[in-house]
Amino acid sequence: MYAVSARGGLFISTNGGTAWNVAPGCDAVTNGTRFASVCIDYSNDQIIYLGGGDHNYYSSGSGVWKSTDGGQTFSPTSLTGKIVVELVMDPTNNNTIVAATNTGIYKTTDGGTTWQKLGLDSTERISKIIIHPNDPNTIYAAVPGALWSDSKHRGLYKSTDAGKTWTKIYFVDEKTGCADFAINPKNPEIMYMSTWQFRRTPWSFASGGKTSALFKSIDGGKSWKKIHNGIEGDTLGRICIAIAPSEPEQLYIIVESKNTSLYKSSDGGESWKRKSGSMNVSWRPFYFSLIVVDRSEEHTSEL
Numbered sequence: 001m002y003a004v005s006a007r008g009g010l011f012i013s014t015n016g017g018t019a020w021n022v023a024p025g026c027d028a029v030t031n032g033t034r035f036a037s038v039c040i041d042y043s044n045d046q047i048i049y050l051g052g053g054d055h056n057y058y059s060s061g062s063g064v065w066k067s068t069d070g071g072q073t074f075s076p077t078s079l080t081g082k083i084v085v086e087l088v089m090d091p092t093n094n095n096t097i098v099a100a101t102n103t104g105i106y107k108t109t110d111g112g113t114t115w116q117k118l119g120l121d122s123t124e125r126i127s128k129i130i131i132h133p134n135d136p137n138t139i140y141a142a143v144p145g146a147l148w149s150d151s152k153h154r155g156l157y158k159s160t161d162a163g164k165t166w167t168k169i170y171f172v173d174e175k176t177g178c179a180d181f182a183i184n185p186k187n188p189e190i191m192y193m194s195t196w197q198f199r200r201t202p203w204s205f206a207s208g209g210k211t212s213a214l215f216k217s218i219d220g221g222k223s224w225k226k227i228h229n230g231i232e233g234d235t236l237g238r239i240c241i242a243i244a245p246s247e248p249e250q251l252y253i254i255v256e257s258k259n260t261s262l263y264k265s266s267d268g269g270e271s272w273k274r275k276s277g278s279m280n281v282s283w284r285p286f287y288f289s290l291i292v293v294d295r296s297e298e299h300t301s302e303l
Contacts, residue, residue: 002048004035010050010071023048023071039087043094046070049077049112051084051099064099066112077112088129090136098139098163100126105141107163118163122153128181133188137162140221142193144177147200156181156193158221169221175199176211182241184248184268191217192251192269193224194239207256208237214253216269230265230272233257242291252291262291 001013009026013019037051048071053062063080064087067073083102090096095111104121108114120126123143132138138160145154154177156170170178172195179196193216197209213236215224237256244250251265253272261277 002038002040004038004050009035010038010048012071023067023074025067025069025071025074026050036083036085037087037099039089039097041094042089042091047094047111048074049087049089049097050074051087053081053083053102064097064112064115077108077115079106079108079112079115082106085126086129088131090131091133092136096136098129098131100129100141105129105163118159119166120153120157122151123157124151124153125177127179130181130183133183133185139163140181140183141166142178142181144179144196144198147198150174151177154178156221170224172197172211176209179212179238180241182243182251184243185245186248189218189220190248190268191221192227192241192243193217194241194253196238198238208235210235212236212239214239214241214255214269227269228272229270230274231255231263232259232261232274240290242293244293245295250293252293254291 001017003011005011010023011020012023035050035052039049041047046069048067050065052065063082064077064084065074066077079099084099086100088098096107096109097112099106102124105118105126106115107118120141124146125144126141127144128142130140141157143154143157145151152174154171154174155168156178157166158169159166170193176195176197178193180194182192184190194214195212197211198207213226214228216227217224240254242252249266249268251269253263255261255263259277262275263272264275265272
């Protein structure tokens with residue numbers, strides 16, 4: 001298991017999360033850098049891509065770094081000076097990686113040697129990239145958008161030509177972006193999306209509103225319905241989503257509200273049961289924990 005930290009670099013666990021150790025190679029990378037993304041080559045777990053950089057820490061660790069020895073050492077790729085919040089590998093080609101940054105989306109087709117800019121320059125913040133499991137030319141981008149102002153560039157975007165062009169397929173308003181997005185791996189026509197109304201000022205941060213919600217589509221994103229059955233609260237904040245890969249009808253969400261909680265659904269999101277409201281799932285929304293479900297055990301999740 002692998003995890004990145006805002007201050008500690010890359011952590012690796014070899015016993016299912018019981019114990020964690022910092023990857024030795026991160027000492028040369030960290031230098032004050034916050035990390036937000038990690039990507040492991042599915043054909044060779046010795047190859048690791050690490051995304052660094054933060055608005056508060058433009059340091060030598062920004063951009064995409066690569067290790068070919070399981071994290072013992074890291075070297076910078078040619079994508080430097082960027083805040084990299086998401087790294088996703090093409091499920092059909094392990095040399096193709098898509099990176100979401102503060103200046104748009106970039107793609108490499110040669111394992112990080114060269115990068116091509118794919119657009120979405122004006123979005124400012126991209127929270128999730130998903131490459132279609134059966135069609136690598138189809139890519140989705142969830143965009144919360146601008147932090148300090150209204151923006152028409154928020155929403156859920158889709159590309160059907162490997163990122164050359166993008167279409168906004170869901171938009172609420174200039175105050176509400178797309179916080180998270182997930183696809184059923186066994187039936188990609190089934191999708192889940194959360195919207196998030198938020199605003200930051202120099203003296204405050206407002207998270208939540210009437211337009212924050214959780215949605216489901218069964219037609220590949222052409223239409224969406226709200227799925228709040230069992231979720232407590234009328235005014236919600238940020239919502240993150242995780243699907244159990246081995247049993248996609250099992251879903252987990254963290255819902256920010258007056259009673260921030262972890263919820264589980266066993267029927268594809270049609271109903272939800274509250275599981276936990278401990279501090280493990282209720283940190284500040286802008287430094288929100290994500291949730292990942294074990295690939296082989298749908299009842300095991302990691303925050």
